[in-house]
Amino acid sequence: MTTIPVLPCIDLDETLAFYRLLGFVVTHQQTRPNVYAALHREGAHLHFAGVKGIDPKKAFSTCLMIVPEVEELHALFADALRGAYGKIPVAGVPRISRMRKGQSRFTVVDPSGNSVIVIRRDGEAKDATKPSSKPLSRLGRALEQAILLRDFKNDDVGAAKVLDVALSKSEPCAPIERARALAARTELALAAGDRALARSLRNELSRLELTRAERAAISEELSAADRLE
Structure with missing residues (x-):
């Protein structure tokens, strides 16, 4: 059949x-x-x-x-x-x-x-976009929600809104979590053609105090934005 x-x-x-x-x-x-x-x-x-x-x-x-x-x-x-x-x-x-x-x-x-x-065919195995089982900050949870909207529902607008709200809060979180959220939002800005916003987000990311290992950890996320540019 x-x-x-x-x-x-x-x-x-x-x-x-x-x-x-x-x-x-x-x-x-x-x-x-x-x-x-x-x-x-x-x-x-x-x-x-x-x-x-x-x-x-x-x-x-x-x-x-x-x-x-x-x-x-x-x-x-x-x-x-x-x-x-x-x-x-x-x-x-x-x-x-x-x-x-x-x-x-x-x-x-x-x-x-x-x-x-x-x-x-084995798409459910080791999917990088599956939610983490580890406790996350509000920003970390927002990032996971944004990733699901972006990668599974192709909803860049919804993903950007989720990150904008979370990034505007002054709640405590690990610098690496904010870095990942900024990198993801940078890519969304470039996909929407907003280069001015992307530059602003990159500037904020560059000012974060990250270790060399942490900066290496977000290289893949940043390279996604680089490919769009």
């Missing part, structure tokens, strides 16, 4: 060009009696049907693509999109969600607003 999702499509040529960038092969294409196309990539199949009147920014059609690994595939997709768009599209439509070491999934949103969620 085989199940293949049929996703709505606004512009067939634009949709096929987008998925060709990602390494999909078009196996069928027609405009009459109705707009329809079929694509596949290494066992993953996607079909598209022409639908008029779709607002890509309000689309909610989604499908899952289960794969053996995600980090190399994300890098391949991101490089292809950078080559076509001049930068990695991390906001708007189309876009690709950001990826961190150890993350088990990412999302590609195509020109019609369809979300293809790419998930590692």
Whole structure:
């Protein structure tokens, strides 16, 4: 038994060009009696049907693509999109969600607003975004909530709001926790195109009293922001 999702499509040529960038092969294409196309990539199949009147920014059609690994595939997709768009599209439509070491999934949103969620087959194992079992400060808990919003729900706006509220409080926390929250907020600012805010956040982070080991510990989080710049 085989199940293949049929996703709505606004512009067939634009949709096929987008998925060709990602390494999909078009196996069928027609405009009459109705707009329809079929694509596949290494066992993953996607079909598209022409639908008029779709607002890509309000689309909610989604499908899952289960794969053996995600980090190399994300890098391949991101490089292809950078080559076509001049930068990695991390906001708007189309876009690709950001990826961190150890993350088990990412999302590609195509020109019609369809979300293809790419998930590692053993995605529940050792997921870097799973909540910690250790007691955390209010800021630490806010950071975990922001990570879930950012990486699982692709809600950068919600993640930014959570961090803004937590960072505005003067409650005590370990410097490394504030550093991680500032690094995460810096990346969100850059994804939203707010370079002035990103510079301000980086300046605050640089003034924190951190050990060499602590600064090394947040290097991956900072490098995510560096990649966007």
